Amino acid sequence: QSALTQPPSASGSPGQSVTISCTGTSSDIGSFSYISWYQQVPGKAPKLILFEVNVRPSGVPDRFSGSKSGNTASLTVSGLRPEDEADYYCVSYAGTTNPSIFGTGTKVTV
Amino acid sequence: EVKLIESGGGPVQPGGSLRLSCAASGFSFSGSPMSWVRQAPGQGLEWISYISTTGRTIQYADSVRGRCTISRDNDDKSLYLQLDSLRVDDTAVYFCVRQGSVLHWGPGTMVTVSS
Numbered sequence: 045q046s047a048l049t050q051p052p053s054a055s056g057s058p059g060q061s062v063t064i065s066c067t068g069t070s071s072d073i074g075s076f077s078y079i080s081w082y083q084q085v086p087g088k089a090p091k092l093i094l095f096e097v098n099v100r101p102s103g104v105p106d107r108f109s110g111s112k113s114g115n116t117a118s119l120t121v122s123g124l125r126p127e128d129e130a131d132y133y134c135v136s137y138a139g140t141t142n143p144s145i146f147g148t149g150t151k152v153t154v
Numbered sequence: 155e156v157k158l159i160e161s162g163g164g165p166v167q168p169g170g171s172l173r174l175s176c177a178a179s180g181f182s183f184s185g186s187p188m189s190w191v192r193q194a195p196g197q198g199l200e201w202i203s204y205i206s207t208t209g210r211t212i213q214y215a216d217s218v219r220g221r222c223t224i225s226r227d228n229d230d231k232s233l234y235l236q237l238d239s240l241r242v243d244d245t246a247v248y249f250c251v252r253q254g255s256v257l258h259w260g261p262g263t264m265v266t267v268s269s
Contacts (some may be wrong), residue, residue, distance in 0.1 A: 049199075078255050080255070089259040133199055139254070144189060144204075144251075145201075147198075
């Protein structure tokens, strides 16, 4: 079960946008739209910010958006705010024998 | 509201054992596949074990296979992880996770393996 590949870091100034990629294979991201994104601040459990590629749970601002093309999913954070500084992880479903494949994580600095 | 509370973590010497527990509430536990995910200090998330709703299907990551046993008690709405032959690199926060189109996480329990 190989991890999904994310860039180790990304950064932007307040108000700017940042996009994080999550690259998998035709067996995971390429085959399913069950891709979710989680935000994690130090010492806390990950928090869901997007599911099924681009669906935001209640309470998540619309500054967070997602997309998918081929074997790569992306998370875009628009209008960066200091509180967006965190680690971000993508997760993909890859079938009943691989219910969750995790991304390597990206540290976003604002 | 989905609630998952882990317990059982703590300090342990290399070669020792621990049994982690996860108490679930707020959802159909017997209808939910579950996993354990860990995070070493300063590192990313690592899935380590999965169990289906009935317990018939179980999977382990290579890093823990042979040293780790996942189990569940649907009547008690509890998930367990037995960790044996612990190594220093097993030091991590261990999260109980409800599988689904989205993952629900507990706050985690810290396991520290050190002599």
